[in-house]
Amino acid sequence: MKKLFKRIASVVLLSIMVVSLIACSSDSDDTNDSGESSSSLPKEINFGILRVPNDETLAIAEGLFDKYFTEKGIKCNFIVFDSGVDANKALASGSIDFATMGNTNSIVALSRDIDVEVVWIHEVLGEIEGLAVKNGLGIDKVQDLSGKKIATPFASTSHYILLNVLKEAGIDDKVQLLDMKTAEIVAAWERGDIQGAYTWQPSLGELLKDGEVIVSSKEMAEKGYITANVAVARKKFTNKYPDLVADFISCLTEAADMYRQNPEKAAAIVAEELGITPEDALLQMQGSTWHTREELLSEDYFGTSEAPGNFATIMKDTSDFLQEQESIESSPSQEEFNKYVNPLYIQKSLEKAPK
Structure with missing residues:
Protein backbone atom coordinates (compact mmCIF):
# COMPACT_ATOMS: atom_id res chain seq x y z
CA MET A 1 0.00 0.00 0.00
CA LYS A 2 2.87 2.33 0.87
CA LYS A 3 4.53 1.54 -2.49
CA LEU A 4 1.27 2.33 -4.33
CA PHE A 5 0.97 5.65 -2.49
CA LYS A 6 4.56 6.53 -3.40
CA ARG A 7 3.90 5.72 -7.08
CA ILE A 8 0.76 7.90 -7.13
CA ALA A 9 2.62 10.74 -5.39
CA SER A 10 5.45 10.46 -7.91
CA VAL A 11 3.04 10.59 -10.85
CA VAL A 12 1.24 13.64 -9.39
CA LEU A 13 4.56 15.40 -8.73
CA LEU A 14 5.77 14.64 -12.25
CA SER A 15 2.50 15.97 -13.71
CA ILE A 16 2.83 19.21 -11.75
CA MET A 17 6.40 19.65 -13.00
CA VAL A 18 5.35 19.07 -16.63
CA VAL A 19 2.47 21.57 -16.36
CA SER A 20 4.79 24.11 -14.75
CA LEU A 21 7.36 23.70 -17.53
CA ILE A 22 4.67 24.13 -20.19
CA ALA A 23 3.36 27.23 -18.45
CA CYS A 24 6.84 28.69 -18.16
CA SER A 25 7.49 27.93 -21.82
CA SER A 26 4.19 29.58 -22.76
CA ASP A 27 5.00 32.72 -20.72
CA SER A 28 8.45 32.87 -22.27
CA ASP A 29 7.18 32.60 -25.83
CA ASP A 30 4.22 35.00 -25.37
CA THR A 31 6.24 38.19 -25.74
CA ASN A 32 6.32 41.01 -28.25
CA ASP A 33 9.32 42.39 -30.11
CA SER A 34 10.28 44.65 -27.20
CA GLY A 35 10.43 41.70 -24.83
CA GLU A 36 7.23 42.54 -22.98
CA SER A 37 4.86 39.74 -22.07
CA SER A 38 1.55 40.23 -23.87
CA SER A 39 -0.26 38.94 -20.79
CA SER A 40 1.12 41.90 -18.83
CA LEU A 41 -0.15 44.50 -21.32
CA PRO A 42 -3.55 46.21 -21.22
CA LYS A 43 -6.14 45.12 -23.78
CA GLU A 44 -6.86 48.72 -24.73
CA ILE A 45 -5.73 52.29 -24.05
CA ASN A 46 -8.05 55.29 -24.10
CA PHE A 47 -6.56 58.54 -25.39
CA GLY A 48 -8.31 61.88 -24.89
CA ILE A 49 -7.35 64.08 -27.84
CA LEU A 50 -7.88 67.58 -29.21
CA ARG A 51 -8.80 68.08 -32.86
CA VAL A 52 -5.82 70.34 -33.55
CA PRO A 53 -2.91 70.03 -36.01
CA ASN A 54 -0.29 68.63 -33.65
CA ASP A 55 2.03 65.62 -33.41
CA GLU A 56 -0.72 63.41 -32.00
CA THR A 57 -3.14 64.13 -34.86
CA LEU A 58 -0.36 63.44 -37.37
CA ALA A 59 0.54 60.17 -35.60
CA ILE A 60 -3.10 59.04 -35.69
CA ALA A 61 -3.50 59.93 -39.37
CA GLU A 62 -0.30 58.10 -40.31
CA GLY A 63 -1.21 54.95 -38.36
CA LEU A 64 1.78 55.25 -36.04
CA PHE A 65 -0.27 54.15 -33.04
CA ASP A 66 -0.72 50.81 -34.83
CA LYS A 67 3.06 50.42 -34.97
CA TYR A 68 3.57 51.16 -31.28
CA PHE A 69 0.43 49.63 -29.76
CA THR A 70 -1.87 47.67 -32.09
CA GLU A 71 0.96 45.34 -33.13
CA LYS A 72 1.34 44.48 -29.44
CA GLY A 73 -2.32 43.46 -29.30
CA ILE A 74 -3.47 46.71 -27.68
CA LYS A 75 -6.56 48.46 -29.03
CA CYS A 76 -6.29 52.28 -29.17
CA ASN A 77 -9.43 54.32 -28.59
CA PHE A 78 -9.40 58.05 -29.37
CA ILE A 79 -11.94 60.26 -27.60
CA VAL A 80 -12.22 63.88 -28.74
CA PHE A 81 -12.55 66.61 -26.11
CA ASP A 82 -13.19 70.25 -26.97
CA SER A 83 -11.11 71.38 -23.98
CA GLY A 84 -9.36 70.01 -20.93
CA VAL A 85 -12.35 70.60 -18.66
CA ASP A 86 -14.21 67.51 -19.86
CA ALA A 87 -10.95 65.60 -20.23
CA ASN A 88 -10.21 66.17 -16.54
CA LYS A 89 -13.62 64.73 -15.63
CA ALA A 90 -12.82 61.64 -17.70
CA LEU A 91 -9.39 61.31 -16.09
CA ALA A 92 -10.93 61.63 -12.63
CA SER A 93 -13.40 58.84 -13.42
CA GLY A 94 -10.63 56.63 -14.86
CA SER A 95 -12.36 56.35 -18.25
CA ILE A 96 -9.29 57.60 -20.17
CA ASP A 97 -5.58 56.94 -19.65
CA PHE A 98 -4.00 59.87 -21.51
CA ALA A 99 -5.30 63.34 -22.33
CA THR A 100 -4.09 66.28 -24.36
CA MET A 101 -4.96 69.68 -22.86
CA GLY A 102 -3.65 73.16 -22.27
CA ASN A 103 -1.18 73.41 -19.42
CA THR A 104 -3.69 75.54 -17.45
CA ASN A 105 -6.16 72.66 -17.38
CA SER A 106 -3.38 70.34 -16.28
CA ILE A 107 -2.82 72.76 -13.37
CA VAL A 108 -6.52 72.44 -12.55
CA ALA A 109 -6.08 68.65 -12.51
CA LEU A 110 -3.24 68.85 -9.99
CA SER A 111 -5.08 71.37 -7.83
CA ARG A 112 -8.07 69.01 -7.66
CA ASP A 113 -5.93 65.99 -6.76
CA ILE A 114 -6.66 64.15 -9.99
CA ASP A 115 -3.97 61.47 -9.94
CA VAL A 116 -2.14 62.34 -13.17
CA GLU A 117 1.25 63.66 -14.25
CA VAL A 118 2.59 65.66 -17.21
CA VAL A 119 4.58 63.38 -19.54
CA TRP A 120 4.99 65.45 -22.72
CA ILE A 121 4.65 68.90 -24.26
CA HIS A 122 2.99 68.67 -27.68
CA GLU A 123 3.63 72.28 -28.63
CA VAL A 124 4.41 75.65 -27.11
CA LEU A 125 1.63 77.95 -28.26
CA GLY A 126 2.25 80.99 -30.43
CA GLU A 127 0.19 82.49 -33.25
CA ILE A 128 -2.06 79.42 -33.21
CA GLU A 222 7.81 86.90 -25.38
CA LYS A 223 6.66 88.73 -22.23
CA GLY A 224 7.01 85.55 -20.18
CA TYR A 225 3.43 84.24 -20.32
CA ILE A 226 4.19 80.83 -21.80
CA THR A 227 1.38 78.39 -22.57
CA ALA A 228 1.49 74.94 -24.11
CA ASN A 229 -0.57 71.90 -24.99
CA VAL A 230 0.62 69.03 -22.82
CA ALA A 231 -0.04 65.33 -22.48
CA VAL A 232 -1.03 64.07 -19.05
CA ALA A 233 -1.47 60.44 -18.03
CA ARG A 234 -3.07 58.71 -15.08
CA LYS A 235 -0.41 57.67 -12.57
CA LYS A 236 -2.18 54.36 -12.05
CA PHE A 237 -1.39 53.70 -15.72
CA THR A 238 2.12 55.21 -15.81
CA ASN A 239 3.22 53.32 -12.70
CA LYS A 240 2.02 50.01 -14.16
CA TYR A 241 3.11 50.54 -17.78
CA PRO A 242 6.09 52.97 -17.88
CA ASP A 243 7.38 51.39 -21.11
CA LEU A 244 4.06 52.05 -22.85
CA VAL A 245 4.23 55.70 -21.81
CA ALA A 246 7.70 55.81 -23.35
CA ASP A 247 6.27 54.20 -26.50
CA PHE A 248 3.59 56.91 -26.61
CA ILE A 249 6.33 59.55 -26.58
CA SER A 250 8.31 57.67 -29.24
CA CYS A 251 5.17 57.57 -31.38
CA LEU A 252 4.69 61.34 -31.08
CA THR A 253 8.39 61.92 -31.72
CA GLU A 254 8.27 59.96 -34.97
CA ALA A 255 5.31 62.07 -36.11
CA ALA A 256 7.04 65.32 -35.13
CA ASP A 257 10.18 64.26 -37.02
CA MET A 258 8.02 63.77 -40.13
CA TYR A 259 6.81 67.36 -39.76
CA ARG A 260 10.31 68.70 -39.24
CA GLN A 261 11.61 66.83 -42.30
CA ASN A 262 8.73 67.70 -44.64
CA PRO A 263 6.29 70.33 -43.25
CA GLU A 264 4.18 70.52 -46.42
CA LYS A 265 3.62 66.76 -46.59
CA ALA A 266 2.78 66.60 -42.87
CA ALA A 267 0.36 69.50 -43.25
CA ALA A 268 -1.41 67.74 -46.12
CA ILE A 269 -1.85 64.60 -44.00
CA VAL A 270 -3.19 66.59 -41.04
CA ALA A 271 -5.46 68.63 -43.32
CA GLU A 272 -7.17 65.49 -44.61
CA GLU A 273 -7.58 64.18 -41.06
CA LEU A 274 -9.15 67.42 -39.78
CA GLY A 275 -11.06 68.39 -42.91
CA ILE A 276 -9.21 71.68 -43.49
CA THR A 277 -7.02 72.96 -46.32
CA PRO A 278 -3.31 72.08 -46.39
CA GLU A 279 -2.54 75.80 -46.33
CA ASP A 280 -4.55 76.30 -43.13
CA ALA A 281 -2.99 73.21 -41.57
CA LEU A 282 0.53 74.41 -42.31
CA LEU A 283 -0.26 77.91 -41.03
CA GLN A 284 -1.59 76.47 -37.78
CA MET A 285 1.32 74.06 -37.35
CA GLN A 286 3.81 76.86 -37.88
CA GLY A 287 1.92 78.91 -35.28
CA SER A 288 3.40 76.80 -32.48
CA THR A 289 6.78 75.31 -31.58
CA TRP A 290 7.32 71.55 -31.54
CA HIS A 291 10.31 70.55 -29.43
CA THR A 292 12.41 67.38 -29.64
CA ARG A 293 12.88 65.01 -26.71
CA GLU A 294 16.37 66.37 -26.14
CA GLU A 295 15.07 69.95 -26.08
CA LEU A 296 12.30 69.05 -23.63
CA LEU A 297 14.84 67.50 -21.27
CA SER A 298 16.75 70.78 -21.13
CA GLU A 299 16.57 73.16 -18.17
CA ASP A 300 14.06 75.29 -20.09
CA TYR A 301 11.36 72.60 -19.91
CA PHE A 302 11.32 69.24 -18.07
CA GLY A 303 14.92 69.18 -16.91
CA THR A 304 15.79 66.02 -15.00
CA SER A 305 14.43 64.31 -11.89
CA GLU A 306 17.40 65.67 -9.95
CA ALA A 307 17.21 69.18 -11.45
CA PRO A 308 13.61 70.09 -12.45
CA GLY A 309 13.36 72.43 -15.44
CA ASN A 310 11.87 75.89 -15.79
CA PHE A 311 8.51 74.63 -17.07
CA ALA A 312 7.63 73.48 -13.54
CA THR A 313 8.31 77.04 -12.36
CA ILE A 314 6.14 78.47 -15.15
CA MET A 315 3.38 76.08 -14.10
CA LYS A 316 3.64 77.27 -10.50
CA ASP A 317 3.55 80.94 -11.54
CA THR A 318 0.52 80.26 -13.73
CA SER A 319 -1.13 78.35 -10.89
CA ASP A 320 -0.65 81.24 -8.46
CA PHE A 321 -2.26 83.59 -10.99
CA LEU A 322 -5.22 81.24 -11.46
CA GLN A 323 -5.69 81.15 -7.70
CA GLU A 324 -5.66 84.96 -7.55
CA GLN A 325 -8.37 84.95 -10.23
CA GLU A 326 -10.30 82.33 -8.21
CA SER A 327 -10.14 79.90 -11.14
CA ILE A 328 -8.74 77.33 -8.69
CA GLU A 329 -9.23 77.14 -4.93
CA SER A 330 -5.60 76.52 -4.00
CA SER A 331 -2.25 76.58 -5.78
CA PRO A 332 -0.04 73.47 -5.37
CA SER A 333 3.49 73.96 -4.04
CA GLN A 334 6.58 74.26 -6.23
CA GLU A 335 7.70 70.85 -4.95
CA GLU A 336 4.44 69.34 -6.17
CA PHE A 337 4.92 70.87 -9.61
CA ASN A 338 8.52 69.63 -9.73
CA LYS A 339 7.22 66.08 -9.35
CA TYR A 340 4.19 66.68 -11.56
CA VAL A 341 6.25 67.61 -14.65
CA ASN A 342 7.90 64.19 -14.94
CA PRO A 343 10.88 63.72 -17.34
CA LEU A 344 11.19 59.97 -16.64
CA TYR A 345 9.21 58.80 -19.68
CA ILE A 346 10.97 61.08 -22.16
CA GLN A 347 14.29 59.76 -20.82
CA LYS A 348 13.05 56.18 -21.14
CA SER A 349 11.88 56.86 -24.70
CA LEU A 350 15.37 58.08 -25.62
CA GLU A 351 16.95 55.03 -24.01
CA LYS A 352 14.71 52.74 -26.09
CA ALA A 353 15.46 54.59 -29.34
CA PRO A 354 17.64 52.79 -31.92
CA LYS A 355 21.27 53.84 -31.65
Whole structure:
Protein backbone atom coordinates (compact mmCIF):
# COMPACT_ATOMS: atom_id res chain seq x y z
CA MET A 1 0.00 0.00 0.00
CA LYS A 2 2.87 2.33 0.87
CA LYS A 3 4.53 1.54 -2.49
CA LEU A 4 1.27 2.33 -4.33
CA PHE A 5 0.97 5.65 -2.49
CA LYS A 6 4.56 6.53 -3.40
CA ARG A 7 3.90 5.72 -7.08
CA ILE A 8 0.76 7.90 -7.13
CA ALA A 9 2.62 10.74 -5.39
CA SER A 10 5.45 10.46 -7.91
CA VAL A 11 3.04 10.59 -10.85
CA VAL A 12 1.24 13.64 -9.39
CA LEU A 13 4.56 15.40 -8.73
CA LEU A 14 5.77 14.64 -12.25
CA SER A 15 2.50 15.97 -13.71
CA ILE A 16 2.83 19.21 -11.75
CA MET A 17 6.40 19.65 -13.00
CA VAL A 18 5.35 19.07 -16.63
CA VAL A 19 2.47 21.57 -16.36
CA SER A 20 4.79 24.11 -14.75
CA LEU A 21 7.36 23.70 -17.53
CA ILE A 22 4.67 24.13 -20.19
CA ALA A 23 3.36 27.23 -18.45
CA CYS A 24 6.84 28.69 -18.16
CA SER A 25 7.49 27.93 -21.82
CA SER A 26 4.19 29.58 -22.76
CA ASP A 27 5.00 32.72 -20.72
CA SER A 28 8.45 32.87 -22.27
CA ASP A 29 7.18 32.60 -25.83
CA ASP A 30 4.22 35.00 -25.37
CA THR A 31 6.24 38.19 -25.74
CA ASN A 32 6.32 41.01 -28.25
CA ASP A 33 9.32 42.39 -30.11
CA SER A 34 10.28 44.65 -27.20
CA GLY A 35 10.43 41.70 -24.83
CA GLU A 36 7.23 42.54 -22.98
CA SER A 37 4.86 39.74 -22.07
CA SER A 38 1.55 40.23 -23.87
CA SER A 39 -0.26 38.94 -20.79
CA SER A 40 1.12 41.90 -18.83
CA LEU A 41 -0.15 44.50 -21.32
CA PRO A 42 -3.55 46.21 -21.22
CA LYS A 43 -6.14 45.12 -23.78
CA GLU A 44 -6.86 48.72 -24.73
CA ILE A 45 -5.73 52.29 -24.05
CA ASN A 46 -8.05 55.29 -24.10
CA PHE A 47 -6.56 58.54 -25.39
CA GLY A 48 -8.31 61.88 -24.89
CA ILE A 49 -7.35 64.08 -27.84
CA LEU A 50 -7.88 67.58 -29.21
CA ARG A 51 -8.80 68.08 -32.86
CA VAL A 52 -5.82 70.34 -33.55
CA PRO A 53 -2.91 70.03 -36.01
CA ASN A 54 -0.29 68.63 -33.65
CA ASP A 55 2.03 65.62 -33.41
CA GLU A 56 -0.72 63.41 -32.00
CA THR A 57 -3.14 64.13 -34.86
CA LEU A 58 -0.36 63.44 -37.37
CA ALA A 59 0.54 60.17 -35.60
CA ILE A 60 -3.10 59.04 -35.69
CA ALA A 61 -3.50 59.93 -39.37
CA GLU A 62 -0.30 58.10 -40.31
CA GLY A 63 -1.21 54.95 -38.36
CA LEU A 64 1.78 55.25 -36.04
CA PHE A 65 -0.27 54.15 -33.04
CA ASP A 66 -0.72 50.81 -34.83
CA LYS A 67 3.06 50.42 -34.97
CA TYR A 68 3.57 51.16 -31.28
CA PHE A 69 0.43 49.63 -29.76
CA THR A 70 -1.87 47.67 -32.09
CA GLU A 71 0.96 45.34 -33.13
CA LYS A 72 1.34 44.48 -29.44
CA GLY A 73 -2.32 43.46 -29.30
CA ILE A 74 -3.47 46.71 -27.68
CA LYS A 75 -6.56 48.46 -29.03
CA CYS A 76 -6.29 52.28 -29.17
CA ASN A 77 -9.43 54.32 -28.59
CA PHE A 78 -9.40 58.05 -29.37
CA ILE A 79 -11.94 60.26 -27.60
CA VAL A 80 -12.22 63.88 -28.74
CA PHE A 81 -12.55 66.61 -26.11
CA ASP A 82 -13.19 70.25 -26.97
CA SER A 83 -11.11 71.38 -23.98
CA GLY A 84 -9.36 70.01 -20.93
CA VAL A 85 -12.35 70.60 -18.66
CA ASP A 86 -14.21 67.51 -19.86
CA ALA A 87 -10.95 65.60 -20.23
CA ASN A 88 -10.21 66.17 -16.54
CA LYS A 89 -13.62 64.73 -15.63
CA ALA A 90 -12.82 61.64 -17.70
CA LEU A 91 -9.39 61.31 -16.09
CA ALA A 92 -10.93 61.63 -12.63
CA SER A 93 -13.40 58.84 -13.42
CA GLY A 94 -10.63 56.63 -14.86
CA SER A 95 -12.36 56.35 -18.25
CA ILE A 96 -9.29 57.60 -20.17
CA ASP A 97 -5.58 56.94 -19.65
CA PHE A 98 -4.00 59.87 -21.51
CA ALA A 99 -5.30 63.34 -22.33
CA THR A 100 -4.09 66.28 -24.36
CA MET A 101 -4.96 69.68 -22.86
CA GLY A 102 -3.65 73.16 -22.27
CA ASN A 103 -1.18 73.41 -19.42
CA THR A 104 -3.69 75.54 -17.45
CA ASN A 105 -6.16 72.66 -17.38
CA SER A 106 -3.38 70.34 -16.28
CA ILE A 107 -2.82 72.76 -13.37
CA VAL A 108 -6.52 72.44 -12.55
CA ALA A 109 -6.08 68.65 -12.51
CA LEU A 110 -3.24 68.85 -9.99
CA SER A 111 -5.08 71.37 -7.83
CA ARG A 112 -8.07 69.01 -7.66
CA ASP A 113 -5.93 65.99 -6.76
CA ILE A 114 -6.66 64.15 -9.99
CA ASP A 115 -3.97 61.47 -9.94
CA VAL A 116 -2.14 62.34 -13.17
CA GLU A 117 1.25 63.66 -14.25
CA VAL A 118 2.59 65.66 -17.21
CA VAL A 119 4.58 63.38 -19.54
CA TRP A 120 4.99 65.45 -22.72
CA ILE A 121 4.65 68.90 -24.26
CA HIS A 122 2.99 68.67 -27.68
CA GLU A 123 3.63 72.28 -28.63
CA VAL A 124 4.41 75.65 -27.11
CA LEU A 125 1.63 77.95 -28.26
CA GLY A 126 2.25 80.99 -30.43
CA GLU A 127 0.19 82.49 -33.25
CA ILE A 128 -2.06 79.42 -33.21
CA GLU A 129 -3.93 81.16 -30.38
CA GLY A 130 -4.99 84.79 -30.19
CA LEU A 131 -7.44 87.55 -29.28
CA ALA A 132 -9.67 88.21 -32.29
CA VAL A 133 -11.98 91.22 -32.62
CA LYS A 134 -14.70 91.90 -35.18
CA ASN A 135 -13.99 94.20 -38.07
CA GLY A 136 -15.81 97.51 -38.27
CA LEU A 137 -16.22 98.04 -34.51
CA GLY A 138 -13.37 100.49 -34.11
CA ILE A 139 -11.36 98.11 -31.95
CA ASP A 140 -7.70 98.71 -32.79
CA LYS A 141 -6.02 98.05 -29.44
CA VAL A 142 -6.73 96.16 -26.21
CA GLN A 143 -7.93 99.30 -24.37
CA ASP A 144 -10.76 99.60 -26.93
CA LEU A 145 -12.30 96.42 -25.47
CA SER A 146 -13.57 98.34 -22.43
CA GLY A 147 -17.31 97.70 -22.08
CA LYS A 148 -17.26 94.86 -24.65
CA LYS A 149 -18.24 91.18 -24.40
CA ILE A 150 -15.30 88.82 -24.88
CA ALA A 151 -15.61 85.03 -24.91
CA THR A 152 -13.07 82.32 -24.11
CA PRO A 153 -13.12 78.77 -22.69
CA PHE A 154 -12.57 79.31 -18.96
CA ALA A 155 -9.61 77.59 -17.25
CA SER A 156 -7.92 77.20 -20.65
CA THR A 157 -4.62 78.57 -21.93
CA SER A 158 -6.64 81.21 -23.79
CA HIS A 159 -8.37 82.27 -20.59
CA TYR A 160 -5.06 82.62 -18.75
CA ILE A 161 -3.48 84.73 -21.49
CA LEU A 162 -6.61 86.87 -21.92
CA LEU A 163 -6.71 87.69 -18.21
CA ASN A 164 -3.09 88.84 -18.37
CA VAL A 165 -3.73 90.86 -21.55
CA LEU A 166 -6.59 92.72 -19.87
CA LYS A 167 -4.63 93.14 -16.64
CA GLU A 168 -1.66 94.66 -18.47
CA ALA A 169 -4.01 97.05 -20.27
CA GLY A 170 -5.65 98.05 -16.99
CA ILE A 171 -9.16 97.05 -18.08
CA ASP A 172 -9.52 93.65 -16.40
CA ASP A 173 -12.60 94.91 -14.50
CA LYS A 174 -14.14 96.70 -17.49
CA VAL A 175 -14.72 93.78 -19.83
CA GLN A 176 -17.54 91.22 -19.64
CA LEU A 177 -15.99 87.76 -19.96
CA LEU A 178 -18.14 84.87 -21.17
CA ASP A 179 -17.27 81.19 -20.70
CA MET A 180 -17.87 79.36 -24.00
CA LYS A 181 -16.61 76.28 -25.78
CA THR A 182 -14.89 76.89 -29.12
CA ALA A 183 -17.93 75.91 -31.21
CA GLU A 184 -20.13 78.17 -29.09
CA ILE A 185 -17.68 81.04 -29.61
CA VAL A 186 -17.98 80.75 -33.40
CA ALA A 187 -21.79 80.66 -33.20
CA ALA A 188 -21.94 83.66 -30.83
CA TRP A 189 -19.53 85.56 -33.09
CA GLU A 190 -21.72 84.92 -36.14
CA ARG A 191 -24.85 86.06 -34.24
CA GLY A 192 -23.10 89.23 -33.14
CA ASP A 193 -23.46 88.38 -29.44
CA ILE A 194 -19.77 89.02 -28.74
CA GLN A 195 -17.31 91.60 -30.00
CA GLY A 196 -14.17 89.53 -29.44
CA ALA A 197 -12.81 86.17 -28.36
CA TYR A 198 -9.54 84.62 -27.26
CA THR A 199 -9.40 81.15 -28.76
CA TRP A 200 -7.22 78.74 -30.74
CA GLN A 201 -7.21 77.21 -34.18
CA PRO A 202 -9.27 76.06 -35.98
CA SER A 203 -12.02 78.17 -34.35
CA LEU A 204 -9.72 81.20 -34.49
CA GLY A 205 -9.55 80.84 -38.27
CA GLU A 206 -13.34 81.04 -38.48
CA LEU A 207 -13.32 84.34 -36.59
CA LEU A 208 -10.65 85.80 -38.82
CA LYS A 209 -12.96 85.60 -41.84
CA ASP A 210 -14.39 88.92 -40.65
CA GLY A 211 -12.03 89.82 -37.83
CA GLU A 212 -8.39 90.33 -36.90
CA VAL A 213 -5.98 89.36 -34.14
CA ILE A 214 -4.84 92.22 -31.93
CA VAL A 215 -2.75 90.08 -29.53
CA SER A 216 -1.39 86.54 -29.99
CA SER A 217 0.03 84.03 -27.53
CA LYS A 218 3.36 84.42 -29.33
CA GLU A 219 3.53 88.07 -28.27
CA MET A 220 2.56 87.19 -24.72
CA ALA A 221 5.11 84.34 -24.60
CA GLU A 222 7.81 86.90 -25.38
CA LYS A 223 6.66 88.73 -22.23
CA GLY A 224 7.01 85.55 -20.18
CA TYR A 225 3.43 84.24 -20.32
CA ILE A 226 4.19 80.83 -21.80
CA THR A 227 1.38 78.39 -22.57
CA ALA A 228 1.49 74.94 -24.11
CA ASN A 229 -0.57 71.90 -24.99
CA VAL A 230 0.62 69.03 -22.82
CA ALA A 231 -0.04 65.33 -22.48
CA VAL A 232 -1.03 64.07 -19.05
CA ALA A 233 -1.47 60.44 -18.03
CA ARG A 234 -3.07 58.71 -15.08
CA LYS A 235 -0.41 57.67 -12.57
CA LYS A 236 -2.18 54.36 -12.05
CA PHE A 237 -1.39 53.70 -15.72
CA THR A 238 2.12 55.21 -15.81
CA ASN A 239 3.22 53.32 -12.70
CA LYS A 240 2.02 50.01 -14.16
CA TYR A 241 3.11 50.54 -17.78
CA PRO A 242 6.09 52.97 -17.88
CA ASP A 243 7.38 51.39 -21.11
CA LEU A 244 4.06 52.05 -22.85
CA VAL A 245 4.23 55.70 -21.81
CA ALA A 246 7.70 55.81 -23.35
CA ASP A 247 6.27 54.20 -26.50
CA PHE A 248 3.59 56.91 -26.61
CA ILE A 249 6.33 59.55 -26.58
CA SER A 250 8.31 57.67 -29.24
CA CYS A 251 5.17 57.57 -31.38
CA LEU A 252 4.69 61.34 -31.08
CA THR A 253 8.39 61.92 -31.72
CA GLU A 254 8.27 59.96 -34.97
CA ALA A 255 5.31 62.07 -36.11
CA ALA A 256 7.04 65.32 -35.13
CA ASP A 257 10.18 64.26 -37.02
CA MET A 258 8.02 63.77 -40.13
CA TYR A 259 6.81 67.36 -39.76
CA ARG A 260 10.31 68.70 -39.24
CA GLN A 261 11.61 66.83 -42.30
CA ASN A 262 8.73 67.70 -44.64
CA PRO A 263 6.29 70.33 -43.25
CA GLU A 264 4.18 70.52 -46.42
CA LYS A 265 3.62 66.76 -46.59
CA ALA A 266 2.78 66.60 -42.87
CA ALA A 267 0.36 69.50 -43.25
CA ALA A 268 -1.41 67.74 -46.12
CA ILE A 269 -1.85 64.60 -44.00
CA VAL A 270 -3.19 66.59 -41.04
CA ALA A 271 -5.46 68.63 -43.32
CA GLU A 272 -7.17 65.49 -44.61
CA GLU A 273 -7.58 64.18 -41.06
CA LEU A 274 -9.15 67.42 -39.78
CA GLY A 275 -11.06 68.39 -42.91
CA ILE A 276 -9.21 71.68 -43.49
CA THR A 277 -7.02 72.96 -46.32
CA PRO A 278 -3.31 72.08 -46.39
CA GLU A 279 -2.54 75.80 -46.33
CA ASP A 280 -4.55 76.30 -43.13
CA ALA A 281 -2.99 73.21 -41.57
CA LEU A 282 0.53 74.41 -42.31
CA LEU A 283 -0.26 77.91 -41.03
CA GLN A 284 -1.59 76.47 -37.78
CA MET A 285 1.32 74.06 -37.35
CA GLN A 286 3.81 76.86 -37.88
CA GLY A 287 1.92 78.91 -35.28
CA SER A 288 3.40 76.80 -32.48
CA THR A 289 6.78 75.31 -31.58
CA TRP A 290 7.32 71.55 -31.54
CA HIS A 291 10.31 70.55 -29.43
CA THR A 292 12.41 67.38 -29.64
CA ARG A 293 12.88 65.01 -26.71
CA GLU A 294 16.37 66.37 -26.14
CA GLU A 295 15.07 69.95 -26.08
CA LEU A 296 12.30 69.05 -23.63
CA LEU A 297 14.84 67.50 -21.27
CA SER A 298 16.75 70.78 -21.13
CA GLU A 299 16.57 73.16 -18.17
CA ASP A 300 14.06 75.29 -20.09
CA TYR A 301 11.36 72.60 -19.91
CA PHE A 302 11.32 69.24 -18.07
CA GLY A 303 14.92 69.18 -16.91
CA THR A 304 15.79 66.02 -15.00
CA SER A 305 14.43 64.31 -11.89
CA GLU A 306 17.40 65.67 -9.95
CA ALA A 307 17.21 69.18 -11.45
CA PRO A 308 13.61 70.09 -12.45
CA GLY A 309 13.36 72.43 -15.44
CA ASN A 310 11.87 75.89 -15.79
CA PHE A 311 8.51 74.63 -17.07
CA ALA A 312 7.63 73.48 -13.54
CA THR A 313 8.31 77.04 -12.36
CA ILE A 314 6.14 78.47 -15.15
CA MET A 315 3.38 76.08 -14.10
CA LYS A 316 3.64 77.27 -10.50
CA ASP A 317 3.55 80.94 -11.54
CA THR A 318 0.52 80.26 -13.73
CA SER A 319 -1.13 78.35 -10.89
CA ASP A 320 -0.65 81.24 -8.46
CA PHE A 321 -2.26 83.59 -10.99
CA LEU A 322 -5.22 81.24 -11.46
CA GLN A 323 -5.69 81.15 -7.70
CA GLU A 324 -5.66 84.96 -7.55
CA GLN A 325 -8.37 84.95 -10.23
CA GLU A 326 -10.30 82.33 -8.21
CA SER A 327 -10.14 79.90 -11.14
CA ILE A 328 -8.74 77.33 -8.69
CA GLU A 329 -9.23 77.14 -4.93
CA SER A 330 -5.60 76.52 -4.00
CA SER A 331 -2.25 76.58 -5.78
CA PRO A 332 -0.04 73.47 -5.37
CA SER A 333 3.49 73.96 -4.04
CA GLN A 334 6.58 74.26 -6.23
CA GLU A 335 7.70 70.85 -4.95
CA GLU A 336 4.44 69.34 -6.17
CA PHE A 337 4.92 70.87 -9.61
CA ASN A 338 8.52 69.63 -9.73
CA LYS A 339 7.22 66.08 -9.35
CA TYR A 340 4.19 66.68 -11.56
CA VAL A 341 6.25 67.61 -14.65
CA ASN A 342 7.90 64.19 -14.94
CA PRO A 343 10.88 63.72 -17.34
CA LEU A 344 11.19 59.97 -16.64
CA TYR A 345 9.21 58.80 -19.68
CA ILE A 346 10.97 61.08 -22.16
CA GLN A 347 14.29 59.76 -20.82
CA LYS A 348 13.05 56.18 -21.14
CA SER A 349 11.88 56.86 -24.70
CA LEU A 350 15.37 58.08 -25.62
CA GLU A 351 16.95 55.03 -24.01
CA LYS A 352 14.71 52.74 -26.09
CA ALA A 353 15.46 54.59 -29.34
CA PRO A 354 17.64 52.79 -31.92
CA LYS A 355 21.27 53.84 -31.65
